[in-house]
Amino acid sequence: MTDINQNPQAAGKEEGPIGRFLRATEIDPRLIGMVGALLLIWIGFHVYAELFLGGGTFLTPRNLWNLSVQTASIGIMATGMVLVIITRNIDLSVGSIVGVTGMYMGLLQVEWLPQYLGLGHPAIWIITVIFGIVLGALIGALQGSMIAYLSIPAFIVTLGGLLIWRGVAFLAADGRTISPVDETFALIGGGPFGAIGATGSWILAAIASAGVIWMIVRGRGNRRKHGFPLRPMWAEYFMAGLGVGLIAVATWVVNAYPWPKGILKQYYEGLGQEVPEDAFISHGYAYPVIILVVVAILMTVLMTRTRFGRYVFAIGGNPEAAALSGINTRAMTVKIFTLMGALAGLAGVIGSARLNSATNALGDLDELYVIAAAVVGGTSLAGGVGTIYGAIIGALVLVSLQTGMVLIGFGDGSYRKIVIGAALVLAVYLDILYRKRLK
Structure with missing residues (x-):
């Protein structure tokens, strides 16, 4: 067995040094593009602050640490959104699932469980985390079943879910903010003691x-x-x-x-x-970041090393051919949305723990940032293409844009929405150009 690229003269006639390097290392060129864009954003914000605000604050340990924590919940959900979009579906309800799971977790640990277990019981946070993830999974399974077995488009089902679950979250506590959460549970959100x-x-x-x-x-x-x-x-x-x-x-x-x-x-x-x-x-490393890394590893293994992952890409490439080849596309759809719901429930755990409360604003507009993160990270809305690491980098890009604008004085939410919207449109346009080039 011999190494590849053993004949550099032959390869050199068709490829330059960069092409040979990429072929030898097998690095995805799109990954380099995403990382390059991320570095440009970081350096750009830091230099701007250095020149016009009297000191660069972006590339500091404090800001980068906070950036990693802020990326965690969006990144976790983006890994699930990759599967949804690969199979040519969409989930607009993830932000509302975060809100409803966060609200019920708040009620569970603040008002319900202490009545039976006692305030501060060590099992409260464990029961709460499991409850939140399971509740999210059940909501995802319900929506997935409606899409798969009632043939209702995913856009309509999850758009309805966006409204329904946000309303349920409000009614659950009559619009109240539930706080403070269990002390051990709050550590999951990060902070000095949550690392x-x-x-x-x-x-x-x-x-x-x-x-x-x-x-x-x-x-x-x-x-x-x-x-x-x-x-x-x-x-x-x-x-x-x-x-x-x-x-x-x-x-x-x-x-x-x-x-x-x-x-x-x-x-x-x-x-x-x-x-x-x-x-x-x-x-040191915050707990949300460690959770994100674990989720990313597990999702990568799921997508690249299991039959489930192969089925996901097969359905995204050609749903009709996948069904004719014996893949139960309906059951797969339910499983994918169940997984998406569970990840949204996990994001609800991190979000409510980080805020040390459950509020009606929890997860608001997260669905847009999650979809944008997956698309900016290279997941094609046409289906069949996407990576877990790309979605996480996409989430980091979006959070970096938001954080950077706040640091340079553009903290108004309107500016951030404009930038995120422009980034999403640009990412889709670049995907179209990339697909045309492959043809």
Whole structure:
């Protein structure tokens, strides 16, 4: 077995250095484009603030940490929206599902469970999280069944769901805000106490780095075993170094953001000590970010390593052919919307925990940002094309645009909506151009 690109002279007649590099490393050119756009947004906002506002605040550990936490709930739902859009459907109800699950979780842990278990019982937050995810899954299954077995278009079913579930959330508590939530539950939303600290972050980084190296070694072994062409060794080393390097940089950034002085004072007062002059306690990775990473890994495995994932792409490529080949497209539709609902319920957990309350505004307009994140991340509205990592990068792009506009003084929601809308239209246009080029 020989490495690919063994004859550079022959390849060089048709490809330039960039083309040969991309072919050897097997990096998706669209991924490079998305990452490049993200970096331009970050650098652009930072330079603008540096030149016109007297100091760049975007590329700081504090802002990047907050950016990662803010991306978590949208990114989690975007991974499910990828499956929905790949199969040529749409789900406009995810924001309302976040709202209704968040409201019922608030009622459950603040007003209902304490009556039977007692205030602050350690099982309250566990029951609440399970309840929220299951409730979201049941709502998704109901909508998926209507789409699959009653032949009602997904647009209409989920548009109705957008209105219905938002109304149910309001009626559940008569428009009241439910707070504060269980203390342990609130940690899921992030914050100084909702993170794993510096030591835990470096341990997690070491595990993740070992996982990257294991995946590359295992992948090369599988290629050799099945007779597939191998990547050049330099490409393998490059990909391993890139993965480990990105993990190390991300870990350094989250560990460079210290606890605020007020939290430090509260922490040391609880220990009965004075705050040391050189006190520095890192946030580390926040729980919402860890949840997002776990969801992304599981969804990637689901889409690329299972029969379920192959069926999703088959349905998106040609629904009629998929049905004729024996795929139960109706059952698949129900499963996909059930999964989407469960992920929306999980996002409701993070959202309500982060706010330390359940409000009627929870999840408002999230459906638009989730759909936009999936599309900006390369998921085609024509169906059959999409990636999990692309959706997460798309979510990061949108959240970066919102955060950056606030930091440079354009905090009005109207400006943010204009920018997000323009980004969505541009992403669809670029997808059209990309598909034409493939033809």
